[in-house]
Amino acid sequence: MLDFAVVLEPDNLKLYGEGLLTTVKLLVISLACGLAASVPLAVLRVSSNRLASLPVWGFTYVIRGTPMLLQLYLIYYGLSQFALVRESAAWALLSDAWFCAMLALAINTCAYTTEMLAGALRATSHGEIEAARSMGMNRFTLYRRVLLPSALRRSLPAYSNEVVMMLHATSLASTVTLLDITGAADRLYSTYYMPFEPFIAAALFYLALTWLIVRLFRRFERRYLAYLAPRTH
Template sequence: MNFEAINESLPLYFGGTLTTLKLLVVSLVAGLAVALPLGVMRASPKAWLSRPAWCFTYVIRGTPMLVQLFLIYYGLAQFEWMRESIFWLWFKSAWFCAMLAFAVNTCAYTTEIIAGAIKATHAGELEAARSMGMSRRTVLWRILLPSALRRALPAYSNEAIMMLHGTSLASVVTLVDLTGAAREMNSRFYLPFEAFVTAGVFYLALTFILVGAFRAAENRWLIHLKPRQ
């Protein structure tokens, strides 16, 4: 192990960590925001609502994120009309493309998680609410979503960790995230083992922090489902 080289590259890794975290937070928040309505649609018994949502998740979950990222970053840039449209202001930036690809991806998975949690809701819970005179809308906001979202928490924590790992793809579209930092260090010192082990340690630490945060969240919102001591 060449610790001197690692030490010298540490600023690179800290910068990379910041990029990774930015990508992660933005894509998770955006993905979740869109996944909420999509998840409700997907769980709906009406085919015209659930089918389009199913289509979206099927295509996104059926193709590698690397392909989606390349399609958005290099693929769309191929078209002249795209480069001349106002959207280009955003699509020009590797940041935006990476965030979009990651957000779309996590959105598809989160949609399925939320839909699954909604479908697992006890029918009696909803019947009780309806018989208390709540409107459908009130049932959705007060009963269905709060309980479904809580139950979705463990699955969602897995998704967030998968997403943290997914952001490592940002390095293939010129962004210098944690993995990008490792590749940079490797090409500077030709020390692949040190470079990637260091990145691995950083990711492991981030994973533990995420796991810890979600455990705290579960203790706060899922305490009622814990096995009794």
């Protein structure tokens, strides 16, 4: 028998509310940082200069090749073992569970988004590039006016997927003491020994957030990918 009365108690709803806020904050900030860093990295990644592309390849390979939980543990519990780190100026940030979770999430989304954008950059049609060259654009202008806007637009559908995956990845924050949606469910689970109701409630929150994200991106795609849509008249 499922009994959701416990979940609906004001105190517990408040716990979920705080969890929701934590989740959204983690998601938005890490996505913003990750995306901002991934644009220049993607440009380096497609560079014909190996000195520029190889380090970026190494970064995305390592981050995409290891589980995020492991990265988070290394950042949060691992680094704190070294007195050198604890005495450094960076400790002010690294001692904070918030910062560690955000760092791990941002690094992750940055690596995936970099590869995604690099793929879109490589897939730019040669005609567009030739046209830009024939207009006399230098490389910087070419990237700014043609390559990047086009690649960013074409990455939108894949990026919406990335955002949804990141939403789910934020649940790892509960393993480093943060009380996100999963953390809130965890607390109720361990307080009332009910395995189903608290997690089903958490799942509903995630589903609602996913629905919002998907709606938002559909709107973006309609606006920014209109030029690729089949003609309707």
